Amino acid sequence: MGFHIAVCVKSVILEAPAEQVIRNEDNSELNPFDRPVLEAALRLKEFYGGRITALTMGPSVSLSALLEARAFGVDREILICDPGLAGSDTLATSRALAAALRKLAPLDLVLFGVRTADSDTGQVGPQTSVALGIPFVGMVQSIEWKQDVFRVKRVADHFVEEYEVKGPAAFTIHPGALVPRDLGLAGIGRAFQGDRAERWNLRDLGLQADRAGDAGSPTRVLSMKRVTKTKQCEFITGDALEQADALMKRLSESGALGV
Amino acid sequence: MDSLLSEKHRIVRRSVRSFCEREIRPIAGEIDREARFPWEVVEKMGKLGYFGIQAPVELGGGGLDSMSYAIIVEEISRASGSLGLCVTVHNSVALYPILAFGSEEQIAKWAPPLASGQKIGAFCLTEPNAGSDASGIEGTAVADGDAYVVNTNKVFVTNGGVADICLLFLKTNPYDDPGEISVVVAERGTPGFVVGDLEDLCGMRANPVSSIRLYDCRLSRENLLGRAGMGLKIGLATLDTGRMGIAAQALGIAQAAMEEGILYAQQRRQFRVPLAKHQAIQMMIADMGTLVEASRLMTYRAAAFRDAGKSFSQESAMAKLFASEACSKVTDMAVQIHGGYGYSKSYAVERYYRDARVTRIYEGSSEVHRMVIARGLMGKK
Structure with a gap:
């Protein structure tokens, strides 16, 4: 018994002032949606045994997310880093992750966060599982291992759905499924002893340059502008009944009420 | 930083x-x-x-x-x-x-x-008649067979009310060599070990500061830390690290007070604009930020010296002196920005203001630190 679990994490950017995305150590952090994923992997490892490999794709600054994962108890970390990967959209990212995951085979489980706090597409988990040709369940709340299959539950449209999935399989973990543990100091100390994370480039992945990065990405981000919200305050006068009528009229005229 | x-x-x-x-x-x-x-x-x-x-x-x-x-x-x-x-x-x-x-x-x-x-754990040095002058302690540990018989009254013991393992500074040869000060470890629960009432303090109120008294308490001679007479050496080595810790503590309180001060200045409106728009308040915010950052640099410098295996007595003494005094100034300004509300227990700055005060007193008062620093700068002449 014992699983090999791969956890795909991302170092996200906390803020992008002046509409530009420049990543550095001060504005990057492990994606908060990946924390419950790490927790799920750690609990599976504690319960069933096995090992966890954490992967991330990004510039060198992403190393911090991997070190944090190591501090939590991840066994091996891989940074997928190559200038040729710059400008990757979700499809190119999924391709690179799938190539890395193939290299890590045999795997029992591949886990993802449901989305990232900075780009918010929610596409990488499902796309990667398609690229790998393995079953996928999204927004998973619980995972159990029963007679050689994974039993997973998720909540959708007020129904609890239960699936039986054969490994290797990929899941995204619902952010509310588990409360992530706090990081102990001993883990941090351990994470900074010994080897640094492994680095894989395009050649290691066996990916052609035109399948990666900007060249391999069908999506173009044309612009990014901060949304400015304007508030207008209007006082409705009259007695209570008149005020209520006037308010109802305005709300229904604006489409806020379906009456 | x-x-x-x-x-x-x-x-x-x-x-x-x-x-x-x-x-x-x-x-x-x-x-x-x-x-x-x-x-x-x-x-x-x-x-x-x-x-x-x-x-x-x-x-x-x-x-x-x-x-x-x-x-x-x-x-x-x-x-x-x-x-x-x-x-x-x-x-x-x-x-x-x-x-x-x-x-x-x-x-x-x-x-x-x-x-x-x-x-x-707790560190028990201060007595009713000895504090800044550690050599003036009166508590005794008299050897009797394989034990020490300890009699002492230690006051203002941080963590005292909950401590299980207490490091006591005692005279271990009081009759023949009153200058022999040693550290003996006492465990709560030993017969004769008494925890006194909790002090009713101005700040740091969630810490159970109390007196610890030992009456004819028999402690194994194996509880002697280091050798007999090493007390002041242990005390000095320990206090270098302790002082860096108090500097870090003062820094943390000052940081919190500054954050609250800035937040309040941005929310509270007077004369139709947020307080933060008034230059008088901006001056305080600038001073708070500068004091906090200088405290941080000095504290981290002491830590970096220690990590590099260098002597860090001066660095930690200066950091403790500066950060504790900066903390008092910063918390005072944070209260000032809050006005009457800062004087109310409804706002956290009131607590920071009280907590700040003792950082200038314990683990060596500001005055003792100035003595130590001056002595270090002038050499031993």
Whole structure:
């Protein structure tokens, strides 16, 4: 018994002032949606045994997310880093992750966060599982291992759905499924002893340059502008009944009420 | 400043801050009002390694360096000065001297429960007639067979009300050599070991500061830390680290006060604009920020010296002196920005203001620090 679990994490950017995305150590952090994923992997490892490999794709600054994962108890970390990967959209990212995951085979489980706090597409988990040709369940709340299959539950449209999935399989973990543990100091100390994370480039992945990065990405981000919200305050006068009528009229005229 | 920190220290800060924001900050006001030691949180802190920050991992500690220690004490104090005090005293003047001067047997016996926070440590030097002048202590440990018979009254013992393992500074040869001061470890529960009433203090109220009294208490001679007569040496070595801890604590309180001051200045409106638009308030914000950052640099410098294996007595003394006095100024300004509300217990700055005051008094008063620093600068002539 014992699983090999791969956890795909991302170092996200906390803020992008002046509409530009420049990543550095001060504005990057492990994606908060990946924390419950790490927790799920750690609990599976504690319960069933096995090992966890954490992967991330990004510039060198992403190393911090991997070190944090190591501090939590991840066994091996891989940074997928190559200038040729710059400008990757979700499809190119999924391709690179799938190539890395193939290299890590045999795997029992591949886990993802449901989305990232900075780009918010929610596409990488499902796309990667398609690229790998393995079953996928999204927004998973619980995972159990029963007679050689994974039993997973998720909540959708007020129904609890239960699936039986054969490994290797990929899941995204619902952010509310588990409360992530706090990081102990001993883990941090351990994470900074010994080897640094492994680095894989395009050649290691066996990916052609035109399948990666900007060249391999069908999506173009044309612009990014901060949304400015304007508030207008209007006082409705009259007695209570008149005020209520006037308010109802305005709300229904604006489409806020379906009456 | 964080831009200059290593990845490890950033992760330390991020993880400790996240814990403190969730577990400590929400109860910090309540435990101060109720003068309650929050065991429920202390237990969690123990499991995370906060009570053995620099102790080896094999002994249940975190195995981290002094820079991490400074950052952790800063972050805990940013949420609660009382808990910051508990952690810094426990780590630097209870656990550290046992690790540095203890025998193998003593380390094996006392370090693991201390490092994991299962037992709390205390440092007992001050007596009614001895404080700044440590050589004036009157407590005695008289050898009698394989035991010491201890009689002493130690006052203002931080963590006193909850401490299980107490380092006592005592005269171990009071009749023949009154200058022989040694450290003897006493465990709560030993017959003759009495915990006095808790002090009713101005600040740091969630820390159970009390007196510890020993009446004809028989302690094994194996409880002697280091050798007889090493007391002042242990005390001085310990206080260098302790002072760095108090500097970090003052820094954390000042940081919290500055953050509250800025937030309030941006929210509160007077003369139709936020307070922050008034130049008089901006001057205070600028001064607060500069004092906090200078405190941080000095504290981290002391830690970096220690991590590099260099002497750091001057550095830690200067950091403690500067950071504690800066903390008083910064918390005072934060109260001033809050106006009448800052004088009310409804706002956290009132607590910061009270907590700040003692950082200029304990682990060496500002005056003692100036003496030490001047002596260091002038040489021993």
